[in-house]
Amino acid sequence: MRIELHSHTLLSDGELIPIELARRAVVKGHKALAITDHASLSNLDRLIFEAKKDVELAAEWGLDLIVGVEITHVPARRIDQVVKEARKKGAELIVIHGETVNEPVEKDTNHAAVSNPEVDILAHPGFITLEEAELAKRNDVVLEITSRRSHNPTNGHVARMALEAGARMVVNTDAHDPSDLITEETALMVARAAGLSEKDARMAVYDVPEELVRRVRGR
Ligand SMILES: [Zn+2]
Ligand SMILES: [Zn+2]
Numbered sequence: 001m002r003i004e005l006h007s008h009t010l011l012s013d014g015e016l017i018p019i020e021l022a023r024r025a026v027v028k029g030h031k032a033l034a035i036t037d038h039a040s041l042s043n044l045d046r047l048i049f050e051a052k053k054d055v056e057l058a059a060e061w062g063l064d065l066i067v068g069v070e071i072t073h074v075p076a077r078r079i080d081q082v083v084k085e086a087r088k089k090g091a092e093l094i095v096i097h098g099e100t101v102n103e104p105v106e107k108d109t110n111h112a113a114v115s116n117p118e119v120d121i122l123a124h125p126g127f128i129t130l131e132e133a134e135l136a137k138r139n140d141v142v143l144e145i146t147s148r149r150s151h152n153p154t155n156g157h158v159a160r161m162a163l164e165a166g167a168r169m170v171v172n173t174d175a176h177d178p179s180d181l182i183t184e185e186t187a188l189m190v191a192r193a194a195g196l197s198e199k200d201a202r203m204a205v206y207d208v209p210e211e212l213v214r215r216v217r218g219r
């Protein structure tokens with residue numbers, strides 16, 4: 001079954017409320033879904049407090065609904081502070097909105113993310129450097145391979161840096177509407193298209209997300 005660790009709801013710029021997206025994920029064969037709405041100091045409280053209200057409801061369908069955040073467009077030198085705040089307020093999974101080629105994300109955002117062991121996933125890291133990928137490996141920050149069209153042109157580069165550094169990867173959709181959610185087969189195809197071997201693709205679609213869910217639930 002599929003595990004999706006990067007998605008958005010109406011709590012930021014997604015199309016559905018959390019329980020609606022949860023239902024769509026169940027129907028599409030998911031066993032776990034992380035809601036990771038765009039976050040900064042302004043909305044951390046509200047996002048986490050509100051999304052958590054639907055966790056028990058989603059469990060009725062056997063879905064493990066994880067309440068995370070995607071820390072987005074925060075000045076790079078203040079990322080550590082916002083990560084700390086997010087944890088304090090109960091964020092279960094911390095994703096950082098990386099230096100995608102599609103948006104003017106501040107330079108050094110990737111560096112700040114991979115330097116902080118409290119960060120779980122660096123999303124769409126664009127032209128991440130080998131040095132940053134090595135830091136990701138050292139701090140166990142997982143690098144994202146994305147199916148999202150606006151962010152995926154650099155998947156091949158991200159995969160190459162991750163493989164060279166020995167950093168781990170995960171395939172996410174960054175779903176903003178329910179049609180963005182994908183099956184296991186499509187996730188494997190996205191990984192293979194990024195240049196991963198069959199074995200590495202399975203790691204990024206099964207082993208790594210499984211381990212991240214265990215990490216979240218073990219905290
Ligand atoms: Zn993002
Ligand atoms: Zn996102």
